[in-house]
Amino acid sequence: MRNTMLIAGKEFRSYFASPIFYVVTAVFLVITGFFFALSVTRPAADASIRDLVSVSQFILWFIIPALTMRLFAEEQKLGTMEMLLTAPVRDTEVVLGKYLASLGVLLAMLLPTAYFPALLYWFGSPDSGPILSGYLGLILMGGALLTVGLFASSLTSNQIIAFVVGAGIILVLLFIDAVGGLPGANPPVFVQRLVAIFQYASIRTHLADLSRGVIDTRDIVYYVVLAAAGLFLTVRSLETRRWR
């Protein structure tokens, strides 16, 4: 635990020492701000952050791998990986430390967006439930996707490759439910089941519920499982690095 926090602290600080965090947060705020402004200035707009949440998932598609790409790739490039993996520290502690740091940075990035709901409360009377569950959804989804980016970063010493692989996996996870459109009308039962599985595997379907204010354990389980799988694969990937 001490080692995990030590690594997390070091990573967290180095985010703020590099321009990555500031650039990424600025881009995130500009894009979300633009869509938020659009959503509340429409005629008959409702005081909600639903649009904000649903557009955020597409922004996170490239923001998340940008945040995670250096986590392991840079260690490999600098050669510090050799120090880290020969220190008396477990691979799990290294992975968890880095993950916690990136999670902290994600929260730090989401924090300034609080002025969107603040504006809603100032000028209207929004329903608090969907706002809270929307943020919960963003954090859960972001938390899960970070592990995907972390895994991609563990595969290579090249940050651009880490970014592209991470964004690629996330894109597939975003749109995997689209296969539901492939079978025609009245498909056989097993095809329907298959489609249901792909729909469950999609990131979008789960966020949609949460942004509407519906907290379904299935959605939460999905994100937790995705995060656990990502972390597990990252630890494995570090282990196999030793064998290459």
Added chain:
Amino acid sequence: MIEAKGLTKHYGDFIAIEDVTFKAEKGEVLGFLGPNGAGKTTTMRILTGYIPATSGDAKVAGYDILTQSLEARQHLGYLPETVPLYTDMTVREYLRFVGKLHGLANGKVEKRSGQVIDICRLGDYRDTTIGKLSKGFRQRVGIAQAIIHEPDVLILDEPTIGIDPRQVVETRGLIKSLGGEHTVILSTHILPEVSMVCGRVIIINEGRVVAMDRPENLSNRLGGASRIVMDVRGPDREIVQTISKVEGVKAVHGENLGGRQRYTVEFRPGKDLREELARLVVNRGWGLLALEAQGLSLEEIFLKLTTREEL
């Protein structure tokens, strides 16, 4: 302190090291000598637990590097070939981080990082960002991070590469002073470094240990009698002709020392020609003034062991 038994590492069909076996006692400075690509780094990476061996096993400070990896790593300080530095941290921040990573308590970390900064003479740069340091200073930070937790075993991969000559001398002095307290393994392809710093040397070539001994013993044993220097008074041309005809002699070089000649006789190793040559000279009635078998220098032994060509 270090015990390696039959370490072998294959990368697909490529054999990086094969059957590397050796021991290092407490306080010993052991040199790993070999040409580039001989398997020095591979051996060190296996000992530090960075990569596993294909077969064979090793113990560091009494702990198996595979089954008791964490304990073994606790007792180990390692300077890899590429000095592992976070370029965005200051020297002190970095040393603190590495110290804590090796389990030092907060108070102890402060004390030790101060000490290693002094030992490695980094005092003026303690708050400098590592990215701004020159190669030599980075190397020192690398050594500092390897010793901060006072490890029993210190593994240094080419510690003096790429730094200026004055710093090389300093670094060697530093490494020498670390022996005694720590068991040190260092790899190098600079030969004089070994005789200067190491109590014992392992010569490794194409993944195999080809020799292991104290540097001076190596010269004696391997150099043995493959070269004889003799001072003779007599007719120069005749002497050269006679000696050249002796079986096994490869070359005779003569030089005039005024009234006598000095001949350096080289011959194929494995046979001691001293007696035969002495008898020959005396029988001819020439004056044998001196006769000495000369050991090979470390350079020559190294070349002899690492090249296929017969000397």
